[in-house]
Amino acid sequence: MALSYVLEPAVSGFNFENSTRNIVLENGSEEGKIKAPKPMKTGTTIAGVVYKDGVVLGADTRATSDEVVADKMCAKIHYIAPNIYCCGAGTAADTEKTTDMLSSNLTIFSMNSGRNPRVVMAVNILQDMLFRYRGMIGAHLILGGVDCTGSHLYTVGPYGSIDKVPYLAMGSGKLPAMGILEDRFKGNMDLEEAKALVSDAIHAGIMSDLGSGNNIDLCVITKEGVDYIRPHRESIYNYKRQAKYKYKPGTTPVLTKTVNQLELELVHETVQMMETAGSS
Amino acid sequence: MKEYHYTGPVEHKFSPYAFNGGTVLAVAGEDFALVASDTRLSEGYSIHSRDSPKCYKLTDTTVIGCSGFHGDCLTLTKIIEARLKMYKHSNNKNMTSGAIAAMLSTILYGRRFFPYYVYNIIGGLDEEGRGAVYSFDPVGSYQRDTYKAGGSASAMLQPLLDNQIGFKNMENVEQVPLSLEKAVQLVKDVFISAAERDVYTGDALKICIITKEGVREEIVPLRKD
Secondary structure (H helix, E strand, C coil): CHHHHHCCCCCCCCCCCCHHHHHHHHCCCCCCCCCCCCCCECCCCEEEEEECCEEEEEEECCEEECCEEEECCCCCEEEEECCEEEEEEEEHHHHHHHHHHHHHHHHHHHHHHCCCCCHHHHHHHHHHHHHHCCCCCCEEEEEEEEECCEEEEEEECCCCCEEECCEEEECCCHHHHHHHHHHHCCCCCCHHHHHHHHHHHHHHHHHHECCCCCCEEEEEEECCCEEEEEEEECCCCCCCCCCCCCCCCCCCCCCCCCCCCCCCCCCCCCCCCCCCCCCC | CCCCCCCCCCCCCCCCCCCCCCEEEEEECCCCEEEEEECCEEECCEEEECCCCCEEEEECCEEEEEEECHHHHHHHHHHHHHHHHHHHHHHCCCCCHHHHHHHHHHHHHCCCCCCCCEEEEEEEECCCCCEEEEEECCCCCEEEECEEEEECCHHHHHHHHHHHCCCCCCCCCCCCCCCHHHHHHHHHHHHHHHHHHECCCCCEEEEEEEECCEEEEEEEECCCC
């Protein structure tokens, strides 16, 4: 069967050897308390909507590490297959790697069977993997795609739960986004209406949620192809600084200078002319 | 490791504090002082208000900036204002910046074992008309500075101020004394940068400029997302 050699369950899951040591370190004596490093979370707003001809997925572009913005232009809509894309919220590394693995598996399947993968197949593989890791992989995903059976939108939770719905929002900004979606969603919308709806839902998440911000990316999937619009709407806040903070050479003090001569022997010499003519 | 199926008595701790975000900054010049703060009030990942400035005017020559737990900020400023009135009534003069700073230190230490969760910075003019900045920790330790940043984005702002106002880590640079226009422009620029990278800072910036003419306010918009 195609799946048996596509998907090999990993032999070792997470390595818990250090967990007792970590507990001792974290709860140790008052002076010796050490905090574990926190993984970067995306604190996000992602949304998806099924419309007349396909699926529209949307995401913001801010990645936070606690209260600091780590990345202002991070890409949260990941490629899975030519007809399937996935938005990820939660721990950034988990969403990246999970979607990468899913994409590799589906590419192998496509090559073996000569078919485009179906969205249900992607969802089942994800569900299988996330359930096996008992929620330790913090990936909250929205999967959308168009295959031979139609347009589909699914959500997969970190513990392995799935939900098949016509419109959806996930991430820390899901409540404001769902407010907009619940108000204006209707079945069989046309393209411009669907794009405006998803864009406004993400915008609501960006304004009301501190973990979401900056620009809005959209991805429109139809049976003809995919339109990945990055960015669809740029942030209107581009306040410029009034002064230029430049430093003249000599501002940084040079304390010592050591020169190590390299003993080189000229073996072979070639000259390649650079084209410097023309404007630069 | 976290227990997922624990059954039995569970202790729920109630925390009397919350962290409401916000950044404050104060700069002292030759004959002026600036106290600036953003106006966003947040909790967790939500915004409570986009228009809640953290600078409070105490007298014509002193402004205090408080960030941290908003409940304690409000109570603390009420107590300070009451004490200022009491001083005015008994001594027939306004408190000087130095005196307010010393008084605040004792008020904060009075609650050493259940502190006010507030990071205070006082900016004002001293008796000679020179700019003064006093920065505090939550239990009352204070010192007079030339410039200080406090609150959630303080770690991002303080190094830039050290470099631009204190001329630290630079050589062969002409150390011109800070003018009011340059200080205001620097404060606006650092807050624009802080709003880019700190989620708790944003919405608008309020700058209180203290000179011998009195206290003037300027409001500048910042990122709202």
